[in-house]
Amino acid sequence: MSPTVRLQEMIRVIRSARTQGEERGVIQRECAAIRAQFRQADNGGRSHNLAKLLYVHMLGYPAHFGQMECVRLIASPRYNEKRVGYLGAMMLLDENQDASLLITNSIKNDLAHSSQYVQSLALCTLACMGSAEMCRDLAPEIDRLLRASSSYIKKKATLCAVHIVRKVPELGELFTPAARALLAEKNHGVLHGAIILITELCERNTQTLVQFREAVPELVHIMRGLVTSGYSPEHTVAGISDPFLQVRILRLLRILGRNNDTASDAMNDLLAQVATNTDSSKTAGSAVLYETVLTVMDIKSESGLRVLAVNILGRFLLNNDRNIRYISMTSLQKIVMTDHNAVQRHRGTIVDCLKDQDASVKRRALELSLALVSAINIRSMMKELLLFLSTCPPELKSHAASGIFNAAERYAPSQRWHIDTILHVLTTAGGDVRDETVPNLIQLITNTSQLHCYTVHKLYRALVADISQQPLVQVACWCIGEYGDSLLRGECEETEPVQVTEDDILDALETVLQSHMSSPATRGFALTATMKLSTRITENVDRIRSIVSIYGSCIDVELQQRAVEYNALFKKYDHMRAAVLEKMPVMDRSSSGQTNGESGGGGVQELEPTKPKQPEVVVAPQPASQVCDLLDLLSGPDEPSLPGTTLGPASSMTGSAGGDLLDLLGGLELTPTLPTVPAAVTVYEKSGVCLKLSCERPLDASQTITLTATNASDHDITAFTLQAAVPKNVQLQMKAPSGDALPARSSASVTQTVLLHNPNKVSLKMRVRLSYISQGSTVQDTVQIDSFPSPGL
Amino acid sequence: MIKAILIFNNHGKPRLIRFYQYFAEELQQQIIRETFHLVSKRDDNVCNFLEGGSLIGGSDYKLIYRHYATLYFVFCVDSSESELGILDLIQVFVETLDKCFENVCELDLIFHMDKVHYILQEVVMGGMVLETNMNEIVAQVELQNRMEKSEGGLSAAPARAVSAVKNMNLPEIPRNINIGDINIKVPSLSPF
Numbered sequence: 001m002s003p004t005v006r007l008q009e010m011i012r013v014i015r016s017a018r019t020q021g022e023e024r025g026v027i028q029r030e031c032a033a034i035r036a037q038f039r040q041a042d043n044g045g046r047s048h049n050l051a052k053l054l055y056v057h058m059l060g061y062p063a064h065f066g067q068m069e070c071v072r073l074i075a076s077p078r079y080n081e082k083r084v085g086y087l088g089a090m091m092l093l094d095e096n097q098d099a100s101l102l103i104t105n106s107i108k109n110d111l112a113h114s115s116q117y118v119q120s121l122a123l124c125t126l127a128c129m130g131s132a133e134m135c136r137d138l139a140p141e142i143d144r145l146l147r148a149s150s151s152y153i154k155k156k157a158t159l160c161a162v163h164i165v166r167k168v169p170e171l172g173e174l175f176t177p178a179a180r181a182l183l184a185e186k187n188h189g190v191l192h193g194a195i196i197l198i199t200e201l202c203e204r205n206t207q208t209l210v211q212f213r214e215a216v217p218e219l220v221h222i223m224r225g226l227v228t229s230g231y232s233p234e235h236t237v238a239g240i241s242d243p244f245l246q247v248r249i250l251r252l253l254r255i256l257g258r259n260n261d262t263a264s265d266a267m268n269d270l271l272a273q274v275a276t277n278t279d280s281s282k283t284a285g286s287a288v289l290y291e292t293v294l295t296v297m298d299i300k301s302e303s304g305l306r307v308l309a310v311n312i313l314g315r316f317l318l319n320n321d322r323n324i325r326y327i328s329m330t331s332l333q334k335i336v337m338t339d340h341n342a343v344q345r346h347r348g349t350i351v352d353c354l355k356d357q358d359a360s361v362k363r364r365a366l367e368l369s370l371a372l373v374s375a376i377n378i379r380s381m382m383k384e385l386l387l388f389l390s391t392c393p394p395e396l397k398s399h400a401a402s403g404i405f406n407a408a409e410r411y412a413p414s415q416r417w418h419i420d421t422i423l424h425v426l427t428t429a430g431g432d433v434r435d436e437t438v439p440n441l442i443q444l445i446t447n448t449s450q451l452h453c454y455t456v457h458k459l460y461r462a463l464v465a466d467i468s469q470q471p472l473v474q475v476a477c478w479c480i481g482e483y484g485d486s487l488l489r490g491e492c493e494e495t496e497p498v499q500v501t502e503d504d505i506l507d508a509l510e511t512v513l514q515s516h517m518s519s520p521a522t523r524g525f526a527l528t529a530t531m532k533l534s535t536r537i538t539e540n541v542d543r544i545r546s547i548v549s550i551y552g553s554c555i556d557v558e559l560q561q562r563a564v565e566y567n568a569l570f571k572k573y574d575h576m577r578a579a580v581l582e583k584m585p586v587m588d589r590s591s592s593g594q595t596n597g598e599s600g601g602g603g604v605q606e607l608e609p610t611k612p613k614q615p616e617v618v619v620a621p622q623p624a625s626q627v628c629d630l631l632d633l634l635s636g637p638d639e640p641s642l643p644g645t646t647l648g649p650a651s652s653m654t655g656s657a658g659g660d661l662l663d664l665l666g667g668l669e670l671t672p673t674l675p676t677v678p679a680a681v682t683v684y685e686k687s688g689v690c691l692k693l694s695c696e697r698p699l700d701a702s703q704t705i706t707l708t709a710t711n712a713s714d715h716d717i718t719a720f721t722l723q724a725a726v727p728k729n730v731q732l733q734m735k736a737p738s739g740d741a742l743p744a745r746s747s748a749s750v751t752q753t754v755l756l757h758n759p760n761k762v763s764l765k766m767r768v769r770l771s772y773i774s775q776g777s778t779v780q781d782t783v784q785i786d787s788f789p790s791p792g793l
Numbered sequence: 794m795i796k797a798i799l800i801f802n803n804h805g806k807p808r809l810i811r812f813y814q815y816f817a818e819e820l821q822q823q824i825i826r827e828t829f830h831l832v833s834k835r836d837d838n839v840c841n842f843l844e845g846g847s848l849i850g851g852s853d854y855k856l857i858y859r860h861y862a863t864l865y866f867v868f869c870v871d872s873s874e875s876e877l878g879i880l881d882l883i884q885v886f887v888e889t890l891d892k893c894f895e896n897v898c899e900l901d902l903i904f905h906m907d908k909v910h911y912i913l914q915e916v917v918m919g920g921m922v923l924e925t926n927m928n929e930i931v932a933q934v935e936l937q938n939r940m941e942k943s944e945g946g947l948s949a950a951p952a953r954a955v956s957a958v959k960n961m962n963l964p965e966i967p968r969n970i971n972i973g974d975i976n977i978k979v980p981s982l983s984p985f
Contacts, residue, residue: 127919287877
């Protein structure tokens with residue numbers, strides 16, 4: 001195609017292409033021709049070529065090779081070429097490209113051009129894609145144009161100044177005096193731009209804000225002029241005189257009047273006048289009215305005015321026009337925090353809007369309803385919200401679900417209601433709830449011990465009905481595992497009990513295990529639950545054994561690990577099985593929240609003996625849908641004197657335990673239990689090294705422990721260090737040891753004092769790691785201390 | 794601030810795209826597709842505001858659109874713009890296009906994409922509303938076009954001739970000439 005072929009011709013050819021492939025071919029040929037043309041010397045058709053390139057760019061094809069051409073065209077003296085060049089710069093260049101720097105000089109020259117249209121092109125381009133350096137360079141030019149030029153240029157210069165202030169906030173001070181002077185302009189376009197500039201300046205800098213408060217009377221005057229003026233053919237839209245300008249001024253007044261009595265007083269009359277006189281039958285009037293309402297609610301207005309404003313919003317809410325209803329809900333959202341009661345009056349209408357067909361209106365209504373939930377109306381609101389959840393569009397489901405959970409948590413009138421609500425949400429929108437819902441719910445269930453029976457019955461029913469909703473299935477499996485005995489007992493006060501046999505329960509769990517709909521985490525839950533049932537049920541233990549052994553060769557590594565370890569429990573440690581699988585203790589709320597978040601990073605770190613606050617090891621394992629170590633399953637037994645179950649405290653949640661800690665927490669290491677004797681107790685004795693522990697000052701929450709180390713062997717020991725880890729919520733402070741050398745044959749000892757602070761009175765355990773050098777080799781060892789000789793346990 | 798202005802037809806083909814914030818090319822096309830997808834699902838009697846686009850960024854942005862025959866005009870704005878005001882602005886823009894192109898239709902937008910850009914530049918600049926008075930906008934556009942044509946070389950010649958005739962100002966012929974008591978009515982000639 002020849003270069004002078006116009007844009008239209010090319011478009012016609014592209015449109016006549018019948019397939020996407022044909023179109024691509026045409027465009028590629030065209031682009032090749034254009035590229036060739038760009039490389040040649042100046043020819044008459046440069047602007048046409050660039051225009052063609054821009055069209056092709058709009059369709060989505062690469063056009064970056066046109067960037068330099070834009071630069072060349074901008075520098076051309078002809079207006080045609082400049083115009084296209086600037087357009088190309090705005091479409092193809094941005095501040096990240098190097099080529100954009102090259103146009104700075106052209107822009108500078110054009111800003112001083114004799115023709116105002118060339119000036120306007122330069123201003124437009126600067127406002128669209130000016131980088132911070134360009135803005136800094138050209139700011140004085142813009143300031144000059146703001147003061148002395150035609151109103152056409154002034155209005156463009158003000159918007160350019162706004163862009164500059166956004167890019168380089170410090171230049172705001174440069175423009176402040178010019179902006180102030182512009183308020184005296186008569187031209188609405190310039191005034192509009194000036195208000196935008198002042199708004200931007202005030203939002204960025206509080207001193208400027210204070211300065212412009214003095215301009216409030218002037219603004220009020222302009223506004224009054226607009227409101228009371230008669231028909232002016234230029235600016236009137238649907239009977240309102242320049243609604244765009246009115247809206248801008250109202251917004252600026254809002255910013256100026258916020259938190260300031262004098263400014264607010266100056267505006268009160270005006271706002272009352274606008275609110276009563278504006279005709280809201282058309283969009284323009286409504287725009288002005290609702291801006292007025294927002295301003296009234298935001299500044300320190302008199303109460304009569306506020307009442308008027310809320311009534312206007314209420315009227316909007318009942319309007320037939322959906323746009324107006326949407327806008328009124330947006331405004332109500334903004335004021336619901338400050339004027340809660342006023343908005344509560346309209347709760348009925350808002351809840352009705354939940355049933356509107358329009359998705360945007362529904363979304364607004366949902367946000368507003370969630371904000372309006374309070375202790376008084378929780379039951380009725382929840383009914384509506386649950387109804388909404390079952391019919392809402394999918395993009396709103398997860399937001400609605402989490403909103404419902406929050407509301408239920410804050411205002412639940414009773415535990416049972418709370419659990420019912422959560423179960424309802426899980427059954428209707430189970431796939432869309434967030435991950436932490438499962439542990440939160442489980443924790444809630446454990447805490448309401450009187451409802452265990454009720455809960456497990458309901459969950460069992462839900463599980464049998466539908467196993468596709470993963471969070472629900474996870475919670476159900478966990479509960480069945482924990483409270484399966486109440487399920488089997490078949491009696492329940494709160495609800496119709498389900499008559500099940502052990503086989504039924506195991507069938508249900510096996511279905512979950514085998515179903516392709518179950519996620520790996522869910523399978524993990526189900527397997528653990530099956531295992532737990534082995535202590536709750538009496539007859540089908542063999543069935544459980546067979547299930548567990550099947551999964552010993554499962555492909556999923558997590559399941560396989562669990563199954564193998566459960567198998568081991570059956571075979572070698574059968575005597576411990578009952579204790580290991582007994583009921584979980586009530587969980588502490590804070591610990592469940594924290595483990596999920598911080599354990600990944602913080603929980604497991606290098607232990608240093610001199611650090612005052614040591615990272616702690618979690619004791620109470622949390623059920624979670626994450627990868628769990630074996631040690632997670634084992635609840636730290638509450639009774640410290642239980643013999644034999646000195647399996648170490650669980651590792652942190654994510655199982656991504658740092659290497660060191662995993663070493664500390666070896667497998668099923670059995671260490672001898674300690675008699676609870678208040679004297680110095682030997683906690684460790686190996687290869688001659690002996691570590692004794694004694695407690696002093698056994699106060700309730702804090703105690704001091706002294707660890708004494710002696711060396712009975714024949715060789716000296718050097719670099720002897722102790723490191724300690726304690727359960728969560730216990731604070732540990734290790735003082736400096738007395739030394740680090742243990743001479744042979746117990747001639748001297750090393751003592752180290754440890755301060756423990758246990759505010760929550762959790763069961764106190766400590767794991768101590770010793771490391772020393774003996775005969776040239778480094779030795780490391782660990783000891784678990786489960787019971788401390790202290791009455792405060 | 795207006796983040797983007799998109800005009801596309803009922804099948805999603807873009808007729809004008811203008812971004813006031815930098816997005817890479819593929820992202821721009823993705824945004825167009827996503828916006829079309831969201832907007833085309835809407836009925837005709839629902840409200841003109843849409844939220845929930847994820848690509849164009851953030852919770853603060855909404856899409857305000859109007860559907861005229863075969864074209865969707867979509868403005869993507871943040872909370873600093875008045876939503877009803879933008880609706881009116883779209884109307885002003887369309888009426889301006891109508892005036893500049895004389896009964897504008899989709900083909901006009903297709904074949905004169907650059908002119909539409911120039912008109913848009915008079916309405917919105919750098920993401921901010923510049924001028925809302927339709928007559929002012931049209932007047933400025935006319936002046937600029939005139940300037941372009943006055944420079945134009947060969948390619949502008951036929952267009953120049955036509956516009957020269959159109960713009961020819963015929964002297965006003967008085968219809969009623971009052972000379973004392975005699976009223977001579979001159980027959981009205983049709984304008985050129």
